[in-house]
Amino acid sequence: MGRVADTGVSKMSAARIDYRELVRDDRIHGRLYYDEEIFREEMERIFSRVWVYVGHESEVAEPGEFVTRWIGSQPVILVRDNRRSLNLLLNRCRHRGNTICQIEKGNAGGGFRCAYHGWTYANNGDLVGVTYGAGADPRDFRKEDYGLNRVALESYKGFLFGNLNPNGTSLENQLGRSIRLIDQILDQSPTGEVTVRGGALKHMYRANWKMAVENVVDSYHPLFLHSSTFKMIDSAGKFDWDSIYGPGGNARVRDLGNGHAQIDFSAQNRKAGSFLHSPISATARKDYVEGLAARIGRERASDILADGDPHFEIFPNFNYLPPGEIRIIRPVGVAETHIYYFPVLFKGAPDEINLERHQQVCLLHGSAGVIAPDDIDVYERNQEGFRARADEWLILNRGIRSEVREEDGAIVGMAYEETTQRGIWREYRDLMTRA
Ligand code: FES
Ligand code: FE
Numbered sequence: 256m257g258r259v260a261d262t263g264v265s266k267m268s269a270a271r272i273d274y275r276e277l278v279r280d281d282r283i284h285g286r287l288y289y290d291e292e293i294f295r296e297e298m299e300r301i302f303s304r305v306w307v308y309v310g311h312e313s314e315v316a317e318p319g320e321f322v323t324r325w326i327g328s329q330p331v332i333l334v335r336d337n338r339r340s341l342n343l344l345l346n347r348c349r350h351r352g353n354t355i356c357q358i359e360k361g362n363a364g365g366g367f368r369c370a371y372h373g374w375t376y377a378n379n380g381d382l383v384g385v386t387y388g389a390g391a392d393p394r395d396f397r398k399e400d401y402g403l404n405r406v407a408l409e410s411y412k413g414f415l416f417g418n419l420n421p422n423g424t425s426l427e428n429q430l431g432r433s434i435r436l437i438d439q440i441l442d443q444s445p446t447g448e449v450t451v452r453g454g455a456l457k458h459m460y461r462a463n464w465k466m467a468v469e470n471v472v473d474s475y476h477p478l479f480l481h482s483s484t485f486k487m488i489d490s491a492g493k494f495d496w497d498s499i500y501g502p503g504g505n506a507r508v509r510d511l512g513n514g515h516a517q518i519d520f521s522a523q524n525r526k527a528g529s530f531l532h533s534p535i536s537a538t539a540r541k542d543y544v545e546g547l548a549a550r551i552g553r554e555r556a557s558d559i560l561a562d563g564d565p566h567f568e569i570f571p572n573f574n575y576l577p578p579g580e581i582r583i584i585r586p587v588g589v590a591e592t593h594i595y596y597f598p599v600l601f602k603g604a605p606d607e608i609n610l611e612r613h614q615q616v617c618l619l620h621g622s623a624g625v626i627a628p629d630d631i632d633v634y635e636r637n638q639e640g641f642r643a644r645a646d647e648w649l650i651l652n653r654g655i656r657s658e659v660r661e662e663d664g665a666i667v668g669m670a671y672e673e674t675t676q677r678g679i680w681r682e683y684r685d686l687m688t689r690a
Pocket of ligand 2: 470476477480481626630
């Protein structure tokens with residue numbers, strides 16, 4: 256009978272968790288996906304110390320508009336107050352800690368009222384009303400000391416990030432090389448702006464949050480996990496998908512640094528055309544291209560359209576996928592994650608273009624979609640597989656000797672290589688071991 260293999264980490268189980276031991280350059284340990292203590296430390300060392308995506312400015316465009324979100328496990332409210340300023344507030348009443356808002360979005364023009372004992376807060380977070388007055392002694396209680404706790408909020412061109420401990424790096428510093436990909440999204444809009452007001456699709460899965468982070472920049476899996484979708488797109492089986500994803504294929508994966516990563520399909524888009532080849536009328540296509548050219552010139556417009564929409568993740572919780580979707584990854588428990596998918600529309604583009612973008616999000620990633628449900632399923636299967644405690648090391652060495660450092664410091668590999676995963680785990684290890 257075979258022996259259960261030595262997991263290699265038993266000596267760490269009781270003491271402090273040694274993340275340098277668990278996260279190696281070419282492999283990671285399965286425990287990272289199911290250990291409750293590790294999950295708790297991730298909420299502190301990652302989500303409580305870096306800039307975390309909380310929403311887009313257009314979601315709260317009008318005074319009073321708010322959305323409820325999370326920074327790791329902590330509930331927050333993103334709200335535009337009556338003076339049009341943006342506020343990010345902890346969703347926790349200053350009396351006894353009740354969440355003061357339980358709905359996902361709405362307009363709090365009149366502020367928020369706690370359902371428990373009725374304290375009221377203005378939509379900038381100020382405490383404005385205490386039922387039956389102050390507690391023991393009114394002289395000891397000043398309302399201005401009990402506004403909702405504020406969280407640091409910064410915007411990069413409308414993309415909003417919150418930080419529970421903004422003592423470290425600036426948002427732009429943290430975004431680093433991913434900034435050019437945010438710019439690439441905006442460059443495609445005739446006005447240079449996007450709107451994210453089309454609601455959200457949601458998935459819940461019973462597995463660890465990091466699977467979704469890694470998967471979105473894993474282009475080793477699509478031809479296998481999503482094979483039925485590829486067969487549906489090309490029922491005659493004539494297209495050579497390996498020319499994109501396989502050895503010698505033209506897609507690339509890129510580690511952008513700081514845990515951010517990209518799958519670069521621009522070579523294929525340049526060869527075969529991007530979303531404009533989907534069924535859009537000639538009039539809408541022309542209006543859109545003309546609008547773009549009017550803003551940035553014909554040459555630049557055709558360059559941008561040739562590259563197409565980018566596909567990337569910003570560590571730890573933001574994804575952008577073509578054609579036009581932001582995802583927020585919300586860790587709920589060590590083996591429970593929620594994902595929100597928001598269609599991203601081009602402000603000023605013909606309705607037909609935006610409708611097509613919106614429909615593509617539903618088609619690909621809705622509950623009956625042809626892509627995301629496959630991925631969700633596999634996360635849960637992975638988590639189930641981790642119950643088998645044999646040799647628990649997970650191999651991430653594909654391409655480790657052949658990847659290339661580009662001039663600006665990004666690291667690039669072939670589509671089927673694990674360059675992006677290694678980049679994510681390098682940042683993870685850095686954050687989890689940083690003092
Ligand atoms: Fe909010 Fe008491 S908990 S008013
Ligand atoms: Fe997938």
